[in-house]
Amino acid sequence: MSAAAALQKAIFQRLSTDAALMALVGAAGVTDRLLAKPSLPLVVIRSIDSSDRSTATEEGEEHLVTIDAWSENGGHLEVQTIAARVRLLLHDADLTIEGFHLVSLLHRTTRIRRDGKTRYHRAEMRFRAVTE
Numbered sequence: 640m641s642a643a644a645a646l647q648k649a650i651f652q653r654l655s656t657d658a659a660l661m662a663l664v665g666a667a668g669v670t671d672r673l674l675a676k677p678s679l680p681l682v683v684i685r686s687i688d689s690s691d692r693s694t695a696t697e698e699g700e701e702h703l704v705t706i707d708a709w710s711e712n713g714g715h716l717e718v719q720t721i722a723a724r725v726r727l728l729l730h731d732a733d734l735t736i737e738g739f740h741l742v743s744l745l746h747r748t749t750r751i752r753r754d755g756k757t758r759y760h761r762a763e764m765r766f767r768a769v770t771e
Contacts, residue, residue, distance in 0.1 A: 642700050642739045642770040643687045647671065649734040649741075650684060650704065660724045663717075673709070679759065680710045680721055692769065699742070699771045708762040715751050715760050722749055722762035729766055742769040 640648075654660055655669040664680045671684045688703045706729075708721040730746040747765045754761045 640738060641689075642736070643689045643702055645736045645739055646702055646704070646734075646741070646768055646770060647684055647687055649736050650706075650729065653728055653732060653734060654682060654684075654725065657724070657728055660721070660728065663721050663724060673707070677709065680708065680712075680717060682721065682725060683707045683709065685763075697771055699769060702768040702770065703747075704744075704766040704768055706764045706766070708764070709754075710760045711758075712760070718760040718762045719751060722751065722764055725764060736770060739770045742771055744768040 651669060651671070660682070661668065664682055665678070667678065668680060669682045673683050683706065685705045685707050690701045692699045692701045706725060708718050708725060710718040710721065726746050726749065729744060732744050734741050734744065745767050747767050750763045752761060
């Protein structure tokens with residue numbers, strides 16, 4: 640398993656087992672893809688872009704993780720609440736990454752907007768992770 644796949648698995652595990660987040664999005668509310676007709680609210684692990692950051696003595700990778708929260712309720716409040724919970728669960732989290740060591744996982748940015756095509760509310764969160 641690659642470091643990115645192991646990281647995604649650990650993120651999914653952390654998010655999908657949190658009772659407070661599940662109360663916000665429902666039992667099937669965390670996924671790695673957005674379906675054509677999703678059941679909202681929803682948290683989507685949208686992408687992980689990985690780059691080699693090895694040194695002369697250590698192997699390592701940098702991962703830029705994008706996670707979206709989606710809501711169809713009026714206003715941004717619901718999606719802001721979900722995004723805040725996701726950030727709380729993942730920022731500087733000590734996740735166990737199968738076969739790798741997580742050096743850091745830090746929140747970088749959150750952008751909240753209304754999606755032009757669907758009119759759903761969306762919070763796009765970006766995290767930076769480093770694995771060895």
